[in-house]
Amino acid sequence: MTAEISILHVGKTYTTPQGGVVALDDISLVVPPGEFLCIVGPSGCGKSTLLRMLAGISSHTSGEINCRAVDERQRPLTAMVFQEYGLFPWRTVLDNVMFGLEMRNVARRERIVIAQDYLAKVGLAQFARAYPHQLSGGMKQRVAIARALANDPAILLMDEPFAALDAQTRYLMQEELLRIWEADRKTVLYITHSLEEAVMLGDRVAVMTARPGRIKQIYPIDLPRPRTQALRTSVAFNQLVATIWEDLVEEVNAAQLQEWTAIAEQKGRTGWLNSQQRKTRVKVSTD
Numbered sequence: 519m520t521a522e523i524s525i526l527h528v529g530k531t532y533t534t535p536q537g538g539v540v541a542l543d544d545i546s547l548v549v550p551p552g553e554f555l556c557i558v559g560p561s562g563c564g565k566s567t568l569l570r571m572l573a574g575i576s577s578h579t580s581g582e583i584n585c586r587a588v589d590e591r592q593r594p595l596t597a598m599v600f601q602e603y604g605l606f607p608w609r610t611v612l613d614n615v616m617f618g619l620e621m622r623n624v625a626r627r628e629r630i631v632i633a634q635d636y637l638a639k640v641g642l643a644q645f646a647r648a649y650p651h652q653l654s655g656g657m658k659q660r661v662a663i664a665r666a667l668a669n670d671p672a673i674l675l676m677d678e679p680f681a682a683l684d685a686q687t688r689y690l691m692q693e694e695l696l697r698i699w700e701a702d703r704k705t706v707l708y709i710t711h712s713l714e715e716a717v718m719l720g721d722r723v724a725v726m727t728a729r730p731g732r733i734k735q736i737y738p739i740d741l742p743r744p745r746t747q748a749l750r751t752s753v754a755f756n757q758l759v760a761t762i763w764e765d766l767v768e769e770v771n772a773a774q775l776q777e778w779t780a781i782a783e784q785k786g787r788t789g790w791l792n793s794q795q796r797k798t799r800v801k802v803s804t805d
């Protein structure tokens with residue numbers, strides 16, 4: 519099968535006044551069409567950097583990124599959904615969802631039909647004329663998802679989209695996202711700091727190392743679909759979470775140590791660093 523996305527030996531070094539920051543080092547990843555791939559890794563390991571490169575809003579400094587050619591309708595290759603929603607506050611919900619279609623000069627009547635259709639899919643048909651400030655966090659994120667999908671991208675890139683939501687809303691949104699995804703199976707790259715969320719959603723879960731980010735291991739998630747929150751209580755689900763966590767926690771600890779070392783060096787307090795190291799090994803927690 520042709521790969522939807524193929525990332526080969528990709529590296530990224532940021533240039534800063536203090537020198538180069540190696541964010542990603544030798545990342546290789548092949549994603550087949552229609553796969554829901556989740557990526558987990560400690561904070562600062564380069565997850566957002568990787569997604570931004572795939573979205574074409576950041577460049578890589580080495581290696582190769584190839585995405586399958588898009589069809590002649592000139593659909594955009596990717597659409598991105600962030601934690602911060604990124605809605606235009608001066609536009610109504612409907613106008614927000616129509617934004618990408620407008621940019622592509624889709625006729626107004628068609629734009630409205632498409633946007634209304636996606637608003638209905640995310641359960642917000644009644645709120646077409648509302649403004650973002652009138653919506654809850656969960657509703658805003660639904661608008662952001664509808665806006666991304668209305669563009670009919672080949673690849674959906676999601677960067678911790680539900681991280682700011684409360685647990686109940688997050689669970690609801692996960693199920694809703696799966697329901698929408700199962701209807702047309704777009705290729706999804708989904709970054710999350712919640713391992714449980716990754717196992718709940720993904721066909722595979724990729725674990726990244728502490729910075730410089732590399733792919734440490736990729737786990738197939740062979741849990742049946744459609745998936746619902748009931749899965750959380752199953753043995754298979756919990757076993758997968760526990761296995762992957764063992765791998766992830768090493769990287770979380772390594773990243774924490776990197777952060778402390780940087781602070782201690784800045785402050786010239788290596789004694790403090792040693793005491794911190796002794797005190798803290800990250801306790802097992804997955805959410």
Ligand SMILES: Nc1ncnc2c1ncn2[C@@H]1O[C@H](COP(=O)(O)OP(=O)(O)O)[C@@H](O)[C@H]1O
Pocket residue numbers: 532533534539540541559560561562563564565566567568729
């Ligand atoms: N524009 C930038 N300039 C310099 N360093 C950056 C920039 N963006 C990110 N970084 C650094 O690159 C590393 C990876 O960042 P990021 O991709 O945001 O990580 P993650 O999303 O995994 O938390 C971090 O150390 C971060 O400080």
Ligand SMILES: [Mg+2]
Pocket residue numbers: 565566567677
């Ligand atoms: Mg990030």
